[in-house]
Ligand SMILES: NCC(=O)N[C@@H](Cc1c[nH]cn1)C(=O)O
């Protein structure tokens with residue numbers, strides 16, 4: 001590739017920033033919320049919209065059926081997975097790119113300043129659900145490909161895409177597609193590297209490259225005391241209330257300092273080595289800025305930087321998320337809910353296995369339930385995905401670091417991340433290749449929260465970063481089998 005290609009690509013990206021924003025606006029306008037079946041057609045529409053974008057850059061695409069999920073004993077069709085292939089030159093490196101097109105739910109009434117599914121630009125930021133998680137980054141790959149095409153240069157790598165629309169809901173059906181269909185069909189045979197852009201910088205100014213994620217073990221704890229909701233003036237004092245039982249159980253799970261109270265939960269956590277300990281000391285992380293950015297009065301662990309990073313990245317944490325069936329709307333509703341479902345999750349870490357964690361949680365909840373001696377019905381179910389770590393000393397990471405330096409003129413931090421992308425470890429195992437997370441967004445993007453955004457700078461420079469990453473990976477030797 002001629003030396004002037006990348007500057008031309010970067011200029012094209014700068015010159016076309018408005019077009020890239022417009023496309024993100026179109027993507028954000030499709031409310032592809034995976035956890036609510038009401039939006040299932042929008043998820044399918046989102047996948048089809050993206051299929052068109054891949055076709056437009058010349059990829060061959062397929063929508064792969066991944067079957068059904070069971071919701072309230074009903075079978076609901078899962079959105080298809082978009083699989084794409086662009087280029088098959090045996091002399092080039094092949095990168096497999098994964099991303100997701102679904103989003104977390106969002107309502108203006110949750111406290112958004114603007115409509116969540118309408119991308120709004122304000123103060124150099126693009127606000128909208130999915131702007132940073134993960135529609136902006138997924139579109140970034142397409143824009144980077146387009147930029148090479150627009151300046152008349154061949155893409156220096158072959159690409160394979162796996163884009164799903166169920167990531168925010170446990171990636172149902174995806175592992176089976178990857179391991180039982182795509183792998184036997186030979187999809188991974190020529191894959192040399194795997195790259196995912198679905199996380200964020202640690203802070204707001206310094207880019208990073210990510211080599212670890214926590215897994216997630218998500219629980220639904222259901223308690224039923226009656227066939228229907230009850231008037232508390234008529235029935236209060238006469239029934240064993242489901243909500244009272246649920247609050248009791250949920251309060252037994254974790255203490256006020258965040259210590260998980262489930263017996264044995266810390267037993268298999270990978271021990272902290274002296275070498276690993278030193279890593280946390282060298283990382284640039286402004287704990288007070290982090291605290292202020294979320295408006296918290298005080299952080300856990302007395303705000304100690306090393307402890308905060310370790311508890312985000314390499315220790316498990318348990319969060320209580322909500323209660324279905326509870327009167328969460330404003331107003332003094334006086335009902336006794338007949339059935340409530342408490343939702344909580346544990347972010348799991350190396351070397352915790354989901355099956356082992358689920359058993360510990362089930363045993364603990366059953367023990368507490370037996371001690372409670374409630375006549376009500378209790379049921380607990382779980383869905384889980386494993387933690388992932390990778391070797392950050394690999395040439396793939398060095399290539400991504402060179403690309404990052406080219407765009408941001410600074411050394412990226414090698415970081416881990418507290419969130420989860422369940423399919424990462426599956427891709428690592430299915431391909432047998434080095435997997436790398438290359439974040440586009442900043443640490444204050446507020447993914448999953450109110451007013452999610454991506455900075456215009458991160459979006460546009462991120463597209464250049466992806467183009468530079470293609471260039472740097474193309475120069476790597478083919479990894480040995
Ligand atoms: N950007 C990754 C992300 O947000 N992942 C989700 C995954 C998940 C799993 N179950 C529910 N959500 C996360 O919460 O980490």
Ligand SMILES: [Zn+2]
Pocket residue numbers: 100133134167198
């Ligand atoms: Zn995501």
Ligand SMILES: [Zn+2]
Pocket residue numbers: 104133168447448
């Ligand atoms: Zn997410």
